[in-house]
Amino acid sequence: MPLDFEQANAVARKLGLDEHDFEFKPISGGDIAEAYVLQATTGWVFLKVLPLDQAGLLSAEADGLKALAESGCIRVPGVLRRGIQDEFGWLALEYLQLGERSRLCDARLGHKLAELHRSTGESFGWHRGNYIGRTPQINILTEDWREFFGQHRLAPQFDRLRRRYPDSSWRELKAETLAAWDLVAANHQPEPSLIHGDLWRGNAASLPGDEPVIFDPAVHYADRECDLAMAHLFGGYDEAFFSAYEEAWPLPQGYEIRRLYYKLYHMLNHANLFGGPYQDAAGQLCQRILEH
DSSP states (O other): OOOOOOHHHHHHHHEEEEEEETTTEEEEOOOEEEEEEEETTEEEEEEEEEEGGGGGHHHHHHHHHHHHHHHTTTTTTEEEEEEEETTTTEEEEEEOBBBBBOOHHHHHHHHHHHHHHTOOSSHHHBBBEEETTTTOOOOBSSSOOHHHIIIIIIHHHHHHHHHHSTTSHHHHHHHHHHHHHHTTTTTTTOEEEESOOOGGGGGGEEETTEEEOOSOOEEEEEOTTTHHHHHHHHHOOHHHHHHHHOOOOOTTTTTHHHHHHHHHHHHHHHHHOTHOOOOOHHHHHHHHHOOO
């Protein structure tokens, strides 16, 4: 659903941008929304656009960015405004000049992430549902971490796969994996830390001066280890990132085992979203977990 000039101009007017010499152009902005940069003499704006029936993703993103910004711990794009234009919803964000992260940037990110995780809540979850990619993420406030992660993270992903592939072994894998998780998490009582929630390498970048910036969150209160597990899952972070985090706030015993379950949540989600090799990878990770 490409944005035309008149639509972009209408959004620009709502944002108070000068219409003289106004330009807009599409840019890469992720796998879900179409993204544009609005260019005016009064400033540039990063704009994300989705059809109206998917505009809830933009609402959740704005909510998450505001929460991260309010923590004061780590740089995120500022939320300017949300709105509706014709048949689409839009989210206007501060335009930032993003670059590749250096080793120094990753080390700083590790320290800042540990600081973010010291922002804690009273329960696990969030005040609203949001999304992990395009998948709805259930955030019912729950006091027990074992219950929250098992019932509101792993279980729904397994159920989606079971419905998508009814002749597969996902029903049995769900029961066995959740039983294993209950044993592993029985004595693990983390604080409900504010986490980014989807910290793969594509959701972190560098600003000039090696200042780290993160975006496209799936925020909630959770075990802080979840962010580290996602960062480790697909690679792309310098070892300085993990070392700096460990220096700022050492991880508790048993993290290497719990990390497998936290990685599994994202691998199951990829299997649901993209199928193919991710389904095989998720099944293999389940087997690895059950062998421990």
